[in-house]
Amino acid sequence: MGTLIRIAFRNVVRHKARTIISALVMTFGIAVFIFFDSALKGMDRITIDTMIDFSSSSVKLRTPGYKADERAFPLDKGVPDADAAADRVESTLRGSRATARGRFIGSLSNWTDEIPVAVTAVDPRRDGSVFPVGGHMASGSWLSASDGAANALVLGSELALELGVKVGDLIVISAQTAWENRNADEFSVVGIVNLPDPLINRGGAFVSRQAADRLLGSAGFATEIDVALPKATALERTLADAADAAASLGKTFPALDADPIGVLAEGYLAMRNMKSKFSSIMIFMVLLIAGVGIANTILMSMYSRIREIGVLRAYGMTPRDIKRLFTFEGLIIGLFGGTCGVALGCALNWFMVEYGVSLDALIGKMDLGEIPLGGTLHGEWSLSTIVFAFAFGIVVAWISASVPARRASKLEVTNALRFV
Amino acid sequence: MSILTLEKLRKVYLKGDNKVVALDGVDLVIEKGEFLAVVGPSGSGKTTMLNIVGCLDSPTEGRVFYNGSELRAMKEKELSGYRKSHISFIFQSFNLIPVLTVLENVELPLVIERKLKPAEIRRKAVEMIAAVGLEGKENRFPRELSGGQEQRVAIARALVKDPFVVLADEPTANLDSRTAEEIVEIMKRINAERRTTFIFSTHDRLVMGHARRIVTLRDGSIVSDERR
Ligand SMILES: Nc1ncnc2c1ncn2[C@@H]1O[C@H](COP(=O)(O)OP(=O)(O)OP(=O)(O)O)[C@@H](O)[C@H]1O
Numbered sequence: 330m331g332t333l334i335r336i337a338f339r340n341v342v343r344h345k346a347r348t349i350i351s352a353l354v355m356t357f358g359i360a361v362f363i364f365f366d367s368a369l370k371g372m373d374r375i376t377i378d379t380m381i382d383f384s385s386s387s388v389k390l391r392t393p394g395y396k397a398d399e400r401a402f403p404l405d406k407g408v409p410d411a412d413a414a415a416d417r418v419e420s421t422l423r424g425s426r427a428t429a430r431g432r433f434i435g436s437l438s439n440w441t442d443e444i445p446v447a448v449t450a451v452d453p454r455r456d457g458s459v460f461p462v463g464g465h466m467a468s469g470s471w472l473s474a475s476d477g478a479a480n481a482l483v484l485g486s487e488l489a490l491e492l493g494v495k496v497g498d499l500i501v502i503s504a505q506t507a508w509e510n511r512n513a514d515e516f517s518v519v520g521i522v523n524l525p526d527p528l529i530n531r532g533g534a535f536v537s538r539q540a541a542d543r544l545l546g547s548a549g550f551a552t553e554i555d556v557a558l559p560k561a562t563a564l565e566r567t568l569a570d571a572a573d574a575a576a577s578l579g580k581t582f583p584a585l586d587a588d589p590i591g592v593l594a595e596g597y598l599a600m601r602n603m604k605s606k607f608s609s610i611m612i613f614m615v616l617l618i619a620g621v622g623i624a625n626t627i628l629m630s631m632y633s634r635i636r637e638i639g640v641l642r643a644y645g646m647t648p649r650d651i652k653r654l655f656t657f658e659g660l661i662i663g664l665f666g667g668t669c670g671v672a673l674g675c676a677l678n679w680f681m682v683e684y685g686v687s688l689d690a691l692i693g694k695m696d697l698g699e700i701p702l703g704g705t706l707h708g709e710w711s712l713s714t715i716v717f718a719f720a721f722g723i724v725v726a727w728i729s730a731s732v733p734a735r736r737a738s739k740l741e742v743t744n745a746l747r748f749v
Numbered sequence: 750m751s752i753l754t755l756e757k758l759r760k761v762y763l764k765g766d767n768k769v770v771a772l773d774g775v776d777l778v779i780e781k782g783e784f785l786a787v788v789g790p791s792g793s794g795k796t797t798m799l800n801i802v803g804c805l806d807s808p809t810e811g812r813v814f815y816n817g818s819e820l821r822a823m824k825e826k827e828l829s830g831y832r833k834s835h836i837s838f839i840f841q842s843f844n845l846i847p848v849l850t851v852l853e854n855v856e857l858p859l860v861i862e863r864k865l866k867p868a869e870i871r872r873k874a875v876e877m878i879a880a881v882g883l884e885g886k887e888n889r890f891p892r893e894l895s896g897g898q899e900q901r902v903a904i905a906r907a908l909v910k911d912p913f914v915v916l917a918d919e920p921t922a923n924l925d926s927r928t929a930e931e932i933v934e935i936m937k938r939i940n941a942e943r944r945t946t947f948i949f950s951t952h953d954r955l956v957m958g959h960a961r962r963i964v965t966l967r968d969g970s971i972v973s974d975e976r977r
């Protein structure tokens with residue numbers, strides 16, 4: 330065995346150019362594999378974090394009736410006693426923060442144009458502890474507790490642009506009330522937000538729940554309780570924590586449905602799985618090419634050493650030994666390519682983790698539909714991906730070397746010895 | 750006692766629809782310690798005979814006995830097992846393993862055999878390298894040697910495991926006549942010292958002159974068998 334490996338190793342070293350070329354493809358495949366996986370995980374992280382921070386929160390409590398009718402924005406299927414419920418969430422889950430929000434359809438008018446949007450009614454005293462929207466003001470300020478008494482409005486940056494309003498301007502919001510008639514009132518724009526979530530920039534309008542009550546004729550209007558959990562470092566952990574919290578809240582509030590971020594982001598996660606399937610296929614192709622390269626190299630190696638095979642067989646090596654000899658050669662190339670691939674992949678990944686890639690520069694103003702994606706993309710380290718990529722590369726090398734190695738083992742000794 | 754007996758050996762190759770009779774009823778008894786040359790014109794069946802004796806090929810008809818026991822209908826695995834312990838080869842084009850050093854090349858048959866400990870293998874190989882006059886060249890690679898030196902390494906490789914028989918198919922054909930003579934002399938000396946049986950084929954009259962028995966083949970049959 331030792332001698333077989335020695336012969337294989339020296340042959341690999343002896344034909345440096347051939348070895349390097351076939352190892353290079355393997356290196357490239359594995360490096361890209363590691364890098365892509367990291368980028369995808371980073372994108373997931375941005376997307377999920379953005380959803381948690383600005384729209385979904387970690388766990389959302391709603392009545393089953395509201396959920397069933399969600400698209401109609403019903404006013405009569407909200408969470409009763411929402412403030413007490415939020416308090417109860419915070420005392421049930423250690424370290425959590427909760428706030429009540431209400432959503433209704435309102436028509437925003439600047440006296441020339443009218444734009445229907447889903448207005449979010451928030452509790453200015455607690456909303457900031459769940460949704461850090463106030464940290465992303467383009468101008469003006471976020472709703473304050475004292476704004477409750479006045480009709481104050483915060484708009485998404487693009488919506489404000491579309492309506493042609495700035496901080497200090499007035500907007501009329503008209504809406505269907507809880508009593509089935511329409512009501513309208515003037516709101517003054519106190520702030521404009523620019524969030525990493527383009528959906529909110531395009532259609533976000535925030536008022537206080539008190540103002541909403543005045544407009545809609547309701548009392549304590551709230552359609553959902555949003556819960557923030559302590560931040561976890563790994564995405565998988567974030568999803569698991571939210572699922573656990575939702576399960577426990579489901580028990581505390583039997584009349585409400587508790588949905589964790591994993592469920593709220595279902596659409597995105599499904600798309601991400603497709604995306605990662607697609608990139609897996611791509612990587613698979615690259616490694617397949619690497620495999621063909623290795624197979625070809627071993628075949629060349631075999632043809633240039635047919636007489637040597639004859640000698641080894643004449644001296645009593647079995648066909649199995651010959652097969653091993655050439656398989657080792659492929660494995661050594663794979664090991665070399667794989668190690669370089671892991672090194673290169675980690676180097677690229679280190680750069681992406683440390684410095685990140687600006688997505689705004691990368692995808693510009695590309696419309697990604699429902700998916701909030703922006704800011705700087707940072708990679709994520711994943712040991713399992715690195716180990717998997719390496720192991721997969723070795724397996725590919727092994728399988729592709731086996732084919733010509735098998736052929737070498739089947740040569741007739743007398744023919745091999747006569748070969749010139 | 751005869752170390753090797755060939756009985757009515759026939760070998761027929763099928764080349765498409767053509768039958769080529771390479772050996773046509775060869776009978777031969779070889780004693781231990783013989784130094785035997787197989788001669789004859791090209792295509793007369795020398796290589797074919799050596800291959801069958803060396804268990805690299807099996808005869809179409811006839812029988813081969815080693816030390817009185819027949820090697821018949823052996824599977825490839827058993828044949829290579831037999832070669833591993835009892836038969837050695839020297840080739841026309843030396844056929845050393847280019848990526849192994851002189852020492853590693855000579856150790857190879859014992860490494861393949863897997864009977865001895867590494868230290869013992871090393872000791873035997875070093876001794877054999879000295880016996881062919883190449884001490885000091887243990888760590889050279891084949892490409893750093895002359896043809897004659899390479900063939901001496903091949904002789905050391907063939908003898909390191911104490912085989913029943915060493916088969917050499919035209920061992921001097923790639924060497925100039927002076928080196929050829931040197932090589933035959935080394936083979937002859939080892940044959941005398943160790944009583945190792947040598948069977949070699951050759952076209953070279955000078956080399957033939959060293960043989961103590963010359964078997965002449967023509968069209969696959971033995972036409973003369975002279976002892977000297
Ligand atoms: N594998 C084979 N297939 C078909 N015919 C073969 C094969 N090997 C040898 N022969 C034929 O058998 C005959 C004997 O060949 P062999 O190689 O034994 O002769 P030789 O005496 O060694 O010749 P040379 O002196 O040229 O080496 C020749 O006619 C050759 O063409």
Ligand SMILES: [Mg+2]
Pocket residue numbers: 795796797918
């Ligand atoms: Mg021949």
